[in-house]
Amino acid sequence: MDWDGLTYLLGVYWPYLLAATLIGLVVGWRSFAPPKA
Amino acid sequence: MLLDTTHLMETALLVLAAYLLGCVLGYGIRRVLYAARGTRQRTAIATSAAAMALPEIKRSRSPAARLAARVDEPMPAPARVVQPRVIEPPVIASRPRPSSRTTKSMDRAPAALLAPRGEAADNLRQIKGIGPKIEASLNGLGIYHFDQIAGWTKANVDWVDDQLAFKGRIGRERWVEQAAKMTRVKADA
Numbered sequence: 376m377d378w379d380g381l382t383y384l385l386g387v388y389w390p391y392l393l394a395a396t397l398i399g400l401v402v403g404w405r406s407f408a409p410p411k412a
Numbered sequence: 413m414l415l416d417t418t419h420l421m422e423t424a425l426l427v428l429a430a431y432l433l434g435c436v437l438g439y440g441i442r443r444v445l446y447a448a449r450g451t452r453q454r455t456a457i458a459t460s461a462a463a464m465a466l467p468e469i470k471r472s473r474s475p476a477a478r479l480a481a482r483v484d485e486p487m488p489a490p491a492r493v494v495q496p497r498v499i500e501p502p503v504i505a506s507r508p509r510p511s512s513r514t515t516k517s518m519d520r521a522p523a524a525l526l527a528p529r530g531e532a533a534d535n536l537r538q539i540k541g542i543g544p545k546i547e548a549s550l551n552g553l554g555i556y557h558f559d560q561i562a563g564w565t566k567a568n569v570d571w572v573d574d575q576l577a578f579k580g581r582i583g584r585e586r587w588v589e590q591a592a593k594m595t596r597v598k599a600d601a
Contacts, residue, residue, distance in 0.1 A: 384419075396437075398434060399432060399437070400437055401434075402431075403435035404438035407438075407446070
């Protein structure tokens, strides 16, 4: 994949990537377990 | 077609990378926020401790005056008194008691054991529908063996159903038949 291809994919599929990032954020956020005192 | 597949793979990889990035970011952000909150709390505690300690430092009176002041001062409360909590044993299941149950209810109750016969109780979880919690509840009712369940009458089943709030689950999952089968398997072994 060259740079042009990557920018093209980012330009076209950015909503999907954004959605995946948001889902990942939620999953990552929830996976953090505060250490018990 | 090959181009499309390659395209698809690249997109999928990008989406996966975005998801993983989000995971790391989410975890990291929460961790940083948690650490920052902990630091704030520690700072607050340190500040309050310093504020409490400050009057002690400022006090520059004579020993007699200090003693007099100490007598006048109310006794400082202990920082934190931890009251010993009495932990009540969990009531898993209510064993039928003659004083609280009617005679009719006692008649419906299956024969219960105070302890498992022999060295150990049967693994009641082998019956489909019985999990660790239900097994513990049944043990609490004095049910430890397959043959006990296999010998349940309709009234017994209704009684246990009522006790454990199963709403007909014992009949639906055919515990008695399963237990009878387990009893036979156990006897054959």
